Amino acid sequence: MTQVTEKAIALKQKLIDFVYDAEGELAVALETYAAQQSKRSNYGIKQQNLTIDTFITEGKVGTQTPLAIFLAQTDLSESDRNLLQNWQKNLTGLFEIHQIQENYFDLMNWLTAKQYRVYTHSQLPTKEMKRWQPGEIILTRIAPINEQEWFFFSDFITKGRLSKPKLAVAIGEFKSNYPDFLYGDAPELLEQAWESVAEYHQEFVDFFKSDRLILPGRELNQKISELQQQMSKKRLAAAGIDDSQSFQSIIASTGTDEAEITEAATELGADAETVAKVLRSKDKLSMVTPKVELPPEIKQAEQVTVFSHPRWGQMFLPSYTKFTELLQSGNFQEQPNFQPIVRKYLEEPQINFYVWQQLKEEFPRQLEKLLQIFLQRPNFKLETDLEPTLLEYDKSSTPQLPEIASVPLHLQTLFEEAVAQVQKSKSKTKKKKNARGFK
Structure with a gap:
């Protein structure tokens, strides 16, 4: 297997050299892809290596991947060509080390609980790998050698042995930084997750009789709780279980x-x-359902505007009314909150592409004028310039899986145990403080 692995890594190096040496559209695509990825995570050398390796199969030059271009322009044997074509199944994951052998590791992808036998090779930093122990978490990208065996396709980032709360945080970071690989090796889980978002949206509309509403924060929090209880009872009844x-x-x-x-x-x-x-x-x-925990600023808000969508999920905006009032005022620059609120709407993730589309439909003329002034671009046109401008602020027109989406059982178990550990720790700290108070 060592010879097969080294042959695979030699082919991969040819592919990397091909990408680095390329000019024109491929070079521009790589630069653009790297710039987009750098916004999501710290851009050290390991992260840079991982980004390049991901670009090989995930980047696009027109409609083609760099791997497809390499296959079309390079003379390869049939076996080499078959191996490279299998690399379309490459996978970025957050893996736990289960077993360590001389030239391979048994790993589990924490996002899907799927297990892999992954072989090492000469280009990996062996000193760091020799310190690994079972139970440690690593972020890396793997590629298939055949249907049962894989090899390290990229450099790795060692996370160490993580407590359950820290592991839950790492999984949350992975979801934010690598949304396209959340269930990269389990498309059936991804499909179920998206279906659950659509189901939640329909339950929301049936309960509130609308896909948009305005409520005080405390009342909204209570209603959301009632909605989730109702959904749990429906699922129990559908499963034939007496709650x-x-x-x-x-x-x-x-x-x-x-x-x-x-x-x-x-x-x-x-x-x-x-x-x-x-x-x-x-x-x-009680059935496990995606639980919506409204943050304090939403619960305490005098007025919250809520949007619901079968793909974008739910958006809770306590400042939406103020923003629309600003749009309708006409004299934007005279308003004391003009700069901060526009910047907030461009920068905050919760105010996503869908929200901006609603503003565009309702206040097209006012929104265009406001952005012309804020961006200092008098020639700004809403129809042609809004989408690329939003993309500059990391607001893609493609929705990412919302927080309300269903998650696999093992992840739900982890999250619940992580929360329990944090609460237990806080309780101990509180008791110690109270005890010191009586001394």
């Missing part, structure tokens, strides 16, 4: 052994001890 039953009574009625439940749950990624605690619990069964 008044405890976990134990359901097990008894089905005749299923607790050991069987534990084994099935742990195979899906849950911790055996956690499963055992759930099984012993007298609490009533």
